[in-house]
Amino acid sequence: MPLSPIDLTPLRRALDALAGALHYWQAEPDGSGRKPHLRAGVIQSFECSDELSMRLLRRVLIERALAAPLVADLSFNDLLRTAADAGLIDAPLASRRWRDWRNRTSHGDDEAQAQAIAEAARDFLADAQTLLQRLGGALAPAADDTPHASRR
Numbered sequence: 001m002p003l004s005p006i007d008l009t010p011l012r013r014a015l016d017a018l019a020g021a022l023h024y025w026q027a028e029p030d031g032s033g034r035k036p037h038l039r040a041g042v043i044q045s046f047e048c049s050d051e052l053s054m055r056l057l058r059r060v061l062i063e064r065a066l067a068a069p070l071v072a073d074l075s076f077n078d079l080l081r082t083a084a085d086a087g088l089i090d091a092p093l094a095s096r097r098w099r100d101w102r103n104r105t106s107h108g109d110d111e112a113q114a115q116a117i118a119e120a121a122r123d124f125l126a127d128a129q130t131l132l133q134r135l136g137g138a139l140a141p142a143a144d145d146t147p148h149a150s151r152r
Contacts, residue, residue: 006059006139011052011132018045018125025118039118043105046121050102053128057083060135088134089127098124 022045025038058071061082065071074082076099080092089095101120104113 006056006063006135008056008132008136008139011049011056011128011135014045014049014052015125015128015132018042018049018121018128021045022118022122022125036114039114042118042121043114046117046124047102047105049128050098050124053098053131054079056135057088057131060088060138061086064138086138088138089131095127098127 021038021041025035025042028035028038054076058074058079061079062068062071064086071079071082077092077096080089080095083089083095084092101117101124104117
């Protein structure tokens with residue numbers, strides 16, 4: 001059964017929500033009672049965006065692969081290496097850090113940890129926006145694949 005077309009809209013929306021959450025969190029004065037709640041929104045948006053990024057990355061690689069079942073079963077680290085080989089991410093080890101930050105979110109009740117996660121989300125946003133652009137490029141039909149008008 002063929003896969004449905006890949007829609008990047010959920011990731012685009014998640015990244016927009018993360019950008020908005022970061023904006024409101026950073027704009028809120030330190031010491032405000034709302035600041036921790038806004039930070040929690042940043043962390044939640046980061047979690048969602050990271051999860052969607054990895055799911056869509058895997059789907060795009062599966063769609064482009066000659067051996068899709070092999071890609072579907074790749075470990076996380078192998079997925080990142082394959083994505084780097086495909087030009088979708090710059091460096092697997094650099095991208096691995098987002099999984100490490102994501103795993104720390106379960107310890108977000110620690111104030112210092114929550115602050116560090118929210119601050120890391122700023123850098124993640126830039127990387128995730130680059131990934132979104134590259135995923136879009138990978139899904140776009142190549143210029144050579146477009147039908148040419150026939151001439152009489």
